[in-house]
Amino acid sequence: MFARIIPIVIKEFLELKRDKWARFRLIVPTLVQILLFGYAATFEVYHVSTAVLDLDHSQESRELISRFTSSDRFDVVKVAQSQRDINTAIDTSDAAVALVIHAGFAELLRKGQGAPLQVIVDGTNSNTALIALGYVNAIAAGFAQDYAADLAQRTAGVRGMKQVQVMLEQRPWFNPDLNGRWFFVPGLIGTLTLVIIVNLTAFAIVREREVGTLEQIMVSPIRPAEFILGKTVPFFVIGLGEVSLIVAVGILWFQVPFVGNPFVLLLGSALFLCSSLALGLLISTICSTQQQAFAMNFFVLNPFFILSGFSFPISSMPQVLQWFTYANPLRYYLVVIRDTFLKGVGLSVLWPQLAALAALAVVLLTTSILRFRKSLE
């Protein structure tokens, strides 16, 4: 049996070695995507362009504004003179946040009567707006708290006023600085491997069918199972190489911490690769030309992407779509990757994910092999 599988394996590797275009497709898009996602894909909010209108001109209002100026979350790009300036700045997108302090701010502040800070936010990108609003609130709360404490201290003897308050200590675990890269770069291991492996497998078989070499192979003594094994083993190896490449770039270049057990990740990757290979096989049984395989890949892979939790949380999706995600191997693999990278949890926590991956791999492999054998006859 091995005597017949090995030549196929060797043939696949030779084909890859001689196909410059294929090697290019394997490495260049991967690197470009890692770099793009690593640098461009971020939901973090820093240096929000901010316009300021201070109609109070008091020490307090300047103190409040300086808190925004000194924060790296906000860049004051415009000091407006009138409400109209503010409106134009937001309309033309020169500023995404505008702070307006009305006359009488300091007076109300001294009386403790809830001096208003007016904030206008360009909500076009709701995510950025929401996070920026959170920072505005945090800075304002800090200012108010310090001011109240200061006031209480100064008037302590006079009024005996005591500030009653509940504060919040926030502890983000696993990613204390909430660095977006730590979220996206490990996720790429799953998405990029899926695309590359499904593409390679589907194209390798469809090409043979299109060119007509598949018939030649079928008249040779090789059995279908051996042919499938010989075809998929090289891609499995390439897949593992791809995973290692992205892991290496993630850890060495982007400095994403890896706190978990590499063997858990390896196990998850192996199971996920089996599913990807099976998916590629399945696509190859449906398509007869490379053109169709290409369109099919696009149709099939897109939902896998979107419904995986790669960049959009599954818990925010409508219930029906959430059900679909359970059939998506990428969903489970992403949990395995991120948890081993950032949380460092092991088999005791991840076994349901690994079990789901294994089950999906078995189902997909069985269907694809059965279908593939039928498509050969």
Add this chain to the structure above:
Amino acid sequence: MKFRRLKAIAIKEVLQIWRDPRSLMIALLLPFTQMFLFGYGVNLDLKHLPVCTFDREGSQLSQSLLKHFQASQYFSIVRNVDSYATIVKAIDDGTCGLAIVIPPDLSARLNDTGSASVQAILDGSDDNTANIAFGYTAAVVNGYSNDIAMTAIDRQGRPLQQTWAMTVQSRVWFNEDLVSRNFIIPGLVAVIMALVGAQLTSLTISREWERGTMELLVSTPVRPIELMFGKLAPYLVLGWLDAAFCLVIAALWFAVPFRGTLLTLFFTTTLFLIVVLSLGYLLSVLIRSQVGASQIALLVTMLPTTLLSGYIFPIDQMPKIIQDITYLMYSRYYVTIIKDVFLKGSSIPELMTPILFMIIYAAAVMVLAARAFRKRLV
């Protein structure tokens, strides 16, 4: 340029599209499926984040804080635990994204020193969700703190007055409820147009090569520029159709507020379609195999429009060098335009800068495409 020859090419192309129903189906179905898939699947709003609580005091005061969390639509309390270890486990296995820990001496501290703190533990592995939850937890605790302060003052018998030295009155413009769908869906229209548009035309010339009909084409008197316009015109109509589908779904089905004018939308969309279609045509001229051309077309449309156009990831948060690169991405301009037309109701004069960039882009790609085509067989 003779209109007669251009028309002949266009008619031939229309017939070819019409008689290849499978490709036509893809061209018309793809926008539908993608709109619904992305429209529902792509969502950044935080709702019902699973929360576990660890109330170490169990007093009336601590329970009322938890009620504040329960009342918020952003959180749903799924578990009340009684040990720290259970919290660790719940966060580790992802059953909870947030844990609220109330110290055993909350009431005592509030009575003695007037200030106490509660702890919020967030699962930071999804930084964006954590960041948004961050803001909401702070708001809930602030509201609670205010309530307590009010009752304290009430009890001390002092005249009721606001104890917060300052209040933040925030107003959000253009997307008042901060619904992520409202900014994602208009951008999505751009992504779909770019994908479908470039795919359609990326096959037109490479197909002639692969099928061998190039020999026929070369022997006709048609000029390269007539060929280009003749080939692009039918796809522009198809593109309009696709765009109309997408825009109708966006405005009517997903109820994204549309505040601009149809004229602005039509003009800018046409401009964008011209860029995308000629880009596909250019690739088709340069690459003689259909698979190669459509793969490259996917590569040059997919990544730039999803990552570098500001469709989801804000451009001003990217490193400087990547921001500079985005100026080369045609979709960046259209994404800006379509979002502004939908949400801000911008008109053509306000959008002059991105429109000018698109015109330059369109002209450059068309000139390149027209010159790349040679009436030669080798």
